[in-house]
Amino acid sequence: LLLDPTGQLQSGSPLCPPEGDAGTGMVATNSVAQRTGNISAGTSIFAMVVLDAPLKEVHHEIDVVTTPDGHPVAMVHCNNGASEFAAWAQVFGQFARALGSDADDNAVFETLLRSALQGAADGAGLLAYNNLSGEPVAGLAEGRPAILRTPDSTLNLPNFVRVQVYAMFATLSLGLRVLAAEGVEVKQMFAHGGIFRTAGVAQRLLAAAINTPVLVGDSAGHGGAWGIAVLAAYRRRVLDGLQQSLPEFLDSEVFAGAALSLAEPQADDRAGFEAYLETYEAGLAIQRTAITAI
Structure with a gap:
């Protein structure tokens, strides 16, 4: 009755063990x-x-x-992760609407992302940090999102978006090393x-x-909400007598x-990201200075 004052929730109803992300x-x-x-x-x-x-x-x-x-x-x-990129997508969406476009958020997001494939493999001298909060993997106590470039860099939309995507994956790459x-x-x-x-x-x-x-x-695009629903389905099936392990259930019934x-990793992309990551690591000193200065 605490969970369901209507009384429709009956004793013995199966509950899926909770899981995090x-x-x-x-x-x-x-x-x-x-x-x-x-x-x-x-x-x-x-x-x-x-x-x-x-x-x-x-x-x-x-x-x-x-x-x-x-x-x-x-x-x-x-x-x-993707929050800084989403913030920039909002800015570009606002600009599109200011020009009279009726493009919705999904169209703006997809258009920006697709432009990244036309960008230079190494970002052409642009450098992005997506840190809205501290990043322990990179040794940063707080976040200072930033976009940096050298005077001879090439600032255009494809390069800008490409380094924003790279920024999402940079610290992940460092951790996987x-x-x-x-x-x-x-x-x-x-x-x-x-x-x-x-x-x-x-x-x-x-x-x-x-x-x-x-x-x-x-x-x-479904994420963890779909994952917990699959776990609930597995729990229900186990209670009904299913003898499969969780990996077997996923292979045979969910993902079959x-x-x-x-x-596959492409050679040009790979070389470009490695060059970008080298600059990204060197630029972490700028991030640490920004934390103390701003």
Whole structure:
């Protein structure tokens, strides 16, 4: 009666064990078996790799959590994801409307993202930081979002958007280096989150940033809410006598026949991102100065 004063909720009703974003993201991307991995991009961005052996050392960049069925997972969690890009999309949307355009937010977002593919692979001298809050992976206590460029840089829309997308993946790339040094291997990453709804853009640039093939499925934009619904369905089936493990259930009943697109790292993108990341790391000194100065 506390939960439902109408009395319709009966004793014995099954409840799905609660999960946070990490667990629901693993389920939403079919990444609960060992040596599978997923990346969830939203307000924050994080990568999860299901381990087949314990990590050798403790790393401040890595959290160790578990899959919903109890297997250890190495997690690279970055506080800052797509929020800064969304803020810029609002600015461009306001400008479009000031010109009399009736383009909605989705059209503005997609148009901006697609322009990134025409940008220079290394950002042409532009540098973006998307830190609205502190970023422990990069050693930053507070956030100071910024766009920087050299006098000889090429400032245009494709380059601007490309470095904004790169900024989303930069600290994630730094964290995944730690796992690579530990010998943790994953053959491909499954990505989900709203930014992947625009097919082939963020997915392609993410593959370059982490030097790993990236899968995106039809459910890429659904996120954790869909993941917890899948877990609830699994719970119901187990109570009805299902003998499958969670990975077996996902493979055979949820993702069987699912439409997936795969993006391999492209050599030009990869080289461009590496050049960008080198400048990004050097520029962290600017971020630290901004925290104390502004």
